[in-house]
C-alpha cells in the first residue's frame with residue numbers, strides 16, 4: 001500500500017499531521033506537496049497525486065484543501081479517479097464499500113487531525129463490495145467518455 005498525498009495551503013497543516021500518523025503506522029506515502037503554507041492552487045496539487053494513482057505508482061490518494069471540496073472537484077476531472085470528500089466516518093466507509101473510491105479528500109478548515117485519522121483508517125481498511133456496485137461505478141466510467 002503506497003499512498004499519494006497532496007494539499008493546497010488550506011490543507012497543508014492537516015496533511016502534515018496525517019503524515020506524522022502514517023509514519024507511526026509505518027504506512028508508506030509519497031508527498032506531492034505543497035511543502036509550506038504559501039498560497040497555491042488546489043487543482044495543481046491534485047493532478048500529480050492523482051496521476052500517481054492512475055499510473056499505479058500509488059494505490060490511493062489522500063488530498064487536503066480548506067474544505068476538501070475544491071481539491072475533490074479537481075481530482076474527479078481526472079479519468080479513473082473516484083474522489084470522495086468526507087468529514088464523517090459513515091461516508092468514508094461507504095465510499096469504499098459502494099463507490100470503490102480511490103481518493104479521500106478532507107478539509108483542513110473543517111475537521112481536525114483526530115477525525116481525519118479515523119476517516120483515513122476506515123478508508124484504507126475497507127474493501128469494495130463489488131456486485132451491483134460494480135455496475136454503478138462502470139456507469140460513472142462511461143460518463144468519462146461522453
Ligand code: RB5
Nearest residue numbers: 010065066067069070071
Ligand atoms: C483556499 O483558500 C480554499 O479556497 C481552498 O483550500 C479550498 O477550500 C477550496 O475548495
